[in-house]
Amino acid sequence: MTTSPERTGEREGPMAAAGADDERLRRWRMVLGPDGAERGGQTLTGRDAAMDGALSTLYGGGRMPGGRARTGRSAGLGASVPAVARWLGDIRTYFPSSVVQVMQRDAIDRLGLSALLLEPEMLEALEPDVHLVGTLLSLNEAMPETTKETARAVVRKVVEDLERRLATRTRSTLTGALDRSAGTGRPRHQDIDWDRTIRANLRNYLPAHRTVVPERLVGYVRAARSVKKDVVLCVDQSGSMAASVVHAAVFGAVLASMRTLTTRLVVFDTAVVDLTDQLDDPVDVLFGTRLGGGTDINRALAYCQSRITRPADTVVVLVSDLYEGGIRDEMLGRVAAMTASGVQFVTLLALSDEGAPAYDREHAAALGALGTPAFACTPDLFPDVMAAALEKRPPPLPDTA
Template sequence: MTGASGDDERLRRWRMVLGADGAEGTGHTPTGRDAAMDGALSTLYGGGRRQSGRGGSERSAGLGASAPSVARWLGDIRTYFPVPVVQVMQRDAIDRLGLAALLLEPEMLEAVEPDVHLVGALLALDKAMPETTRETARAVVRKVTEDLERRLATRTRAVLTGALDRSARARRPRHRDIDWDRTIRANLRNYVPLPGRHGAGTVVPERLVGYGRTDRSVKKDVILCVDQSGSMASSVVHASVFGAVLASMRTLSTRLVVFDTSVVDLTDQLDDPVDVLFGTRLGGGTDINRALAYCQSRITRPAETVVVLISDLHEGGIRDEMVRRAAAMKASGVQFVTLLALSDEGAPSYDREHAAALAALGAPAFACTPDLFPEVMAAALERRPLPIPDDGG
């Protein structure tokens, strides 16, 4: 507040943090823009914001079921708060105030700030969504997926292209396939002077480096196997975008499989992440073993295949069979990667026993951010250690 003393500014900030119910000691009454912001916050979190939040006390205010009042509130928070804060408040409104039901109305969708969490809510409501809302919902989902693809696609393609080029170089090339320039540089430490010939010598090529092969035999197969239970909503959104990016690379053959207690192969829809997302069905149980059985049946070249299981590992199927199936794939030469989450949401809840069992097979399970995913895939394609975060599973 312009012209306010340091003490006044501190009291003002505390009043905005605590809300009306917890701020008697500040002696500050919000006015103008502060009053409007305080009203928007109180509508969602109640007057005592110190005691609100997930698992907190009962709210003392709310949006009610009035669509016009919700639309006004959505407009207010977009006016007074930055986009990341708006997205958090929308997510809390969906969780705390039953806003999800109102997302079935087109005018509500036009008022919200699109983000990954909103997409998850829309996908969960898909079967209940009337036709009048469906096109608006698809537009919201498309905006989010296009924004994600713009942010992630270029770096993903660059990182994976480099990894594929390196993995394609023949380790035992035929004579006509030897890249002599790279071979000489790789063996300079083996330079041997020729006796009696000053300044002359030879390089002993202990390791031959071949040109990258361009035939179909070096094309890598990638299978993304994605848990579509409700807790994995953000991971499903990111996996659909990455699936589309990987499918656009000619040196990769990409398959996308989603599962709950049933298994659905969405590979034929990978050219459009929106179609992929509306082909999922968030919620329900989890049968990882059945999903892995399907993926295993589609593997024809184990040594050239990477299977990425994206799941919190809360298995509802046959646990021991799931682990044995993962072990069998690894034994056949498949690169098997388990991501407990593919999102920016921090440490996920996951089944630690199952994660430990996979780790014992040499397939560590860890949470992965979208920014780290290209590096994880590059390491898997090159068969080198995975870049596991410090706080990984």
């Protein structure tokens, strides 16, 4: 006997609805954690139960170390390195890398696991990311020798991943900007910028011949002939700027690899350290920083100002949340003096993929009044910001102060 489509639909409709309800209940049970089961929620099995256990270990449910039952949403991984390492392995099995990184960050923040990061076994089990690097750098001085090599390997993996993602575009974008800024009206044949030449001569189009007469040639001198610009990266290494320090070290190494630029990297808190001689290895740069402490932007800018020899060909990039502990008026005076001498000055409130940063709005507004807007910048946008500075044009402003 053949079943009519109408009757099949009548039968499948309730079944499909029941399946949707079960899925909805399963999701709510995962969100609510063990409390969901106590309130009559769906029972989890298999992979769902394992995922729920991993989440409950961090965010609630289960038992505290020593066997005492927990109430509410408190967390409890305990302080056993093997136990934490097993938990880290579990979450990498059940969740994608982006979620694992968030859970690791929460575990370190919520459970106070920083001390465990000094154990090689713990570090080997972690999913490396920029935030983990920042935490390791903050623990650098307390790190035992047995852990330092493992920590360097973790940091190097993150740095190499960032370089693969950012280096090629940075070099190509900045090379183009340097070529355009060094434009010449009498280029040799191999140095003609044909795209710009055609655009500049469109009024000379001859319809009968279907061609453009290049009355004016537009080109650029070869970028490899000489250094065209000096770049100074002045980076705040206070604890809140950890992700920015990591990205700045990577970009500093990329810029230093370009023969058309001279690059200086200066990091500061209340002291100023010039890490330019370590720019060939961003891992060495990062382990040369000291996250935390106060902030003296004025002292850092004074040092950078003293190293400028070609103001009209210099770009200074200050990476700081502008919470100044030094002399505010002197800081602003230095910025004004540098810009008046021809320096292109850019202030980045953050150089990271995070959301809107916390920063000193009064200082940001004061810098804006000097013609140097302060804004947050993602790593992907940094090449465009630098290209604009090299060409002496307004930068893209994704999050203007």
